[in-house]
Amino acid sequence: MRLFSYRASDSKESVGALIQGSDNEFIDLCSTDTQLPNSLQLIIQDEQLMRRADAALKNPKAVRGNIKSIAFKTPIDRPGKIVCMGLNYADHAKEGGNARPEYPSFFMRGPSSLTPHLGPIIKPRVSDKLDYEAELAFVVGKKARHLTLDNALDCVAGYSIFNDGSIRDYQRKTTQWTIGKNFDQTGAFGPWLVTPDELPAGCNGLNIQSRLNGQVMQNANTKDFLWGIAETIVLISECMTLEPGDVVITGTPAGVGYARTPPVFMKAGDICEIEIESIGILRNTIADE
Structure with a gap:
């Protein structure tokens, strides 16, 4: 469904x-x-x-x-937790000047940072460095703790699409990324939740792409994850209890705006699309705060 x-x-x-x-x-x-x-x-x-x-x-x-x-609306209105992964594609880690990590970079988003399919992504008044990030999201359907690779996928209710809009100058004000990832209405989420029976196990092997005003900016495949969905769940659930409605965002591939020469940032009137094979297209227009 x-x-x-x-x-x-x-x-x-x-x-x-x-x-x-x-x-x-x-x-x-x-x-x-x-x-x-x-x-x-x-x-x-x-x-x-x-x-x-x-x-x-x-x-x-x-x-x-x-x-x-x-x-x-966003598929889940008020997630209890939005757990995000960074550097889950080796090529994106490299373009950011990072070596292949030994452990994912986890950070959290708050619900006020979300915006739905066809809703605006808001460029804040304090920055002109709003970047796009195409990401696969999944939603937890069952309470989960200390899962294994054999049973991890059993807790997934469905998969969706996320645009992890990032305010790059604020992201780099500190060693923690949180502040640059939590501006209001910067994280687009939707349009729907696709149940696992319609997709490959763990969404392995799906093409993922971002387009800005029709131009392809990122083009990759989930088979290139450093940590697949099952392994991600194992890592998170050894630390915290995952609960129904929690959302996990799984990282972005290379091609983000800040790493380009010259850098490319989103501005009011732009249209950003994130497409994931077999799931759909998440489309948003950029608007000034």
Whole structure:
């Protein structure tokens, strides 16, 4: 299933599921089955609710809609944790002047830094160094601690797309990256959550690309991860409990704007697209604060 959170024109909030084979039509799951909550975070952590969602999607009398008439929300409204990885592609580590790391660079984002598919990415008034980063995201569906490579993927509810918009000058004000990664509405997330049954295990071997105003800036493949999804979960869960609705962002490949000659940063009016094979396209326009 391809599940997403949205707001209708009458301000009603609901959860939709894209109809297979269609780019625009979806099933309004909550109107089709009134027992379903209008929170994707609640649905993904309950196997019974996931079965109800699947049944609603297949219901011949299901309530249909068109994505052109709705406003996307981020798939998970208020994640308890947004755990981000840095330097998970060797080529990106190299372009930043770093040797191949022995351990991932982890940092955290806060929910106020998120923006949805087709929502604006905000260039803050204090900087003109807003950079793009194409990343694969996954959402946790089950409480998880001390997982192994054999069972790590069992906790994944689905995969999505993330643009880890980074304010580069603020990122480098300290040895910690957090401040440059948490400006309001800089992290684009969406458009939907794709359940693991529709994708290769651990999303291995998927092309990932960023485009700025139609020009390809990053072009890579998830097979080039230094730490795959299962290994990432093992590393995080040996430290902290992963909980339903937590989001993990898995790092970006080479081609980011700050490493180019001359550097390329996003500005108001630009359109940035992140595409991941078999998942979709996350599209955002840049706007000034």
